[in-house]
Amino acid sequence: MDLIEPGSKLEVVDALRSSSERGTRVSIVGGRTHLDKGNPCRVDRELAMSKLDRVIAYDPAEMLAVVEAGMRIGDLRRILGEGGQEWPVDAADGATVGGTIAIASSSPRRLRMGPLRDTVVEMELVTGDGRSVRSGARTVKSVAGYDVHRLATGSLGTLGAIVQVAVKVQPLPKARRVMRTSEGGLLAGRTVLAAVPLPSAVVATPEHVEVALEGWPEEVEEQTAAVVRAAGEVEILEDQGVGGPEAVAGTTVAEVAVAPSKLEAVLEGEADWRALMGVGIAWVGLPDAGDRLSALRARVAEAGGIAPVIRGPGGLGDAPVPALEVHRRLKAAFDPAGILAPGRFWGGL
């Protein structure tokens, strides 16, 4: 397989334009940490974005950071940390900002921080045929025009190469604490969720409930007391963030997304999972992508949700895609030659 590592946006434009002209199929890669997400697809060329890693603009007072998409999450974390801030998206240090956005990674702290999609305010996207398109604005609020960046977020690299983004950042909390209760299960998770005001995460597992708290020190103490009242004995996990999908053991991990009240029905009979209470995300570990995955997906479909695999084989699943014709027209407009990871996306796009 052919590998191209563009050193500038212009080189991305050239690479995609010539790939489109020749019908060369392209997979856009960042830190290679999320490549399992998506349906299997064949490509001729990889476009590696990690050399595009400059900070374009960062002033903590604006609470926005403008960076090239190949920047590693670890580097972004360090740079923002020097400004006393963070991008509230939990992803591996080696992942790239663009890759994390392209797969719309879900963070354990989503309960308080919201979804990744709401942090992306401006984007430069190079379409499959090599047109550079900017949308959004470098301000915390903007309603000017159609939000192309919303479509590219979670597009798995099938609409274009994300080359630059402006993301909303926020102050680092003055205090943080992660604690673990001694009783697990969804019911225990619900009890903690109902009892603790404004936690960052309440993650239920079969064995424990993990709770992430952050804010002013006195605030974290007040929340801690609420956790103890609700759950009794707790263990404080010093200097540790709350675990995400990496903390699930299975060789195959599906990311279930359902309305929060459907978690019980969906996780029935499963033994290896982490569920985000109040959010409706559950990472479910499975031995392989066989019958167990099919059975899980059948329950998820019944609950009106989706269960793409994010580790191992298994693809996205066959959940119906609403307005498929709209999707097809979008794909045709942004990738007219159909070269960007053909088939990787939902609906065979």
Added chain:
Amino acid sequence: MPDLDAARRELEEALGAGAVLSDPLALRLYARDASMVEGSAGLVVFPGSADDVVACVRAAARHHLDVVPRGSGTGLAGASTPIGDALVVVTSKMTRILEIRTEDRLAWVEPGLFNLDLGTALRGTGFTYMPDPSSQQVSSIGGNVATNAGGPHCLAYGVTSAHVLALDVVLSDGTVARVGAEGPEAAGYDLRGVVVGSEGTVGLVSAACVRLTPEPPSIRTMLMGFATVEDCAATVSAIIAGGVVPAALEMMDQGIVRAVEAFAHAGYPTDAAAVLLVEVDGIASGVEAEAHAVEEAARTNRVGSIREAESAEERALLWKGRKSAFGAIAQIAPHYHLHDCVVPRTRLVEVLIGVYDICRREGITVTNVFHAGDGNLHPLLSFDRSDPGVLERVLRSSEEIVRLCVDAGGSLSGEHGIGLEKRDFMPLVFSDDDLAAQACVRSAFDPSGRMNPRKVLPDGARCGDFAVAASATDASGVADAAAAIPEGTWI
């Protein structure tokens, strides 16, 4: 060719005669929204259900009518102003709350429901619907979705888009697509994210699933007066620099404070050059710490007075002052033009001074009330239409203000939208390729081009790849519409 009579007969049959208006007075009433642009309506229809909305869109398709959705008509950018013989679909009879499910932190509502009525219905559940545009007593959720409405509390909680989980959208061919999901993620591209803020140009929302947020257990609201605008703005920066993101951070200048005080009697300091309304919320101990940090920032920047709301009633009064600003300015002059621009927060003062300079040059009274934390300015130009030449001066000032904000690295609109009023400014912030890509997005949803045409994008913006596929009749339809825009309707 549009066939209005046939469309009227079909709609009367489907929805009942009382649901369709075609008399000259009604057509005149629905020929504009709260912007300054006047258009013309062909027919006005009031669907009572999602099925009725489908019937409206199908009838429009059959009889070649453009469709203009309208909620409460409070839009400030002209997105609900019809052009030509459009079918205006008014959602004001669709006001039901279909479902509240706190266990899933969501509610399904019809598009015509007033924003505030949802908040009222949620009282006692421990949850609330966060977006709170100042128009919330009368603006509809559907309209809020269409404009991606903001509001004071969007500083900490995000604009409408962050609070919409799913939408049932009636597309131009009458099919209904559910975009988004009740769960946190959906299959496919984030169409939901495009529909929110699309100003009715990609389809009609027939039901909305909105996200509910736990009510903060503790709230503190403070009103601060400053001797200079600079000190007030510096306080905003200092609060943010101190690592505090208040729930709301609203700034008002002396002109607007005086008007509001005479109207709302909220006890605002009329001798201050600028006031800051700050609200912090969350857990009691955290709120305490945050309020302290806010006060420190204000004292460092020479705050003249600090008043804290001691009760829920006093808090409501302080907010009444802020939210009645647009009612209060009728005392200044009979007409106003309300601006909406966003600039980087660090450039607020320089832009504000620029706005004062522009209006002084043009002899237009300007007052300012805005979401300082977001960098979202709302200069209010007051005037009397009967003054000779005043419209030209208002128009000139407005354009200069837009350019000033764009030159400062800002955006054309923070929360009101582009509509008709700002579409010709779009090339100031987007390239031809950017606009062509946006045109592609729009035509992917609506290949017919009949959903609220001529809004958002300027005339030249075309989706090249679709232009090839589009039929010749579509293209001539666009040209006809261009000729139909009335001259001199601006401002």
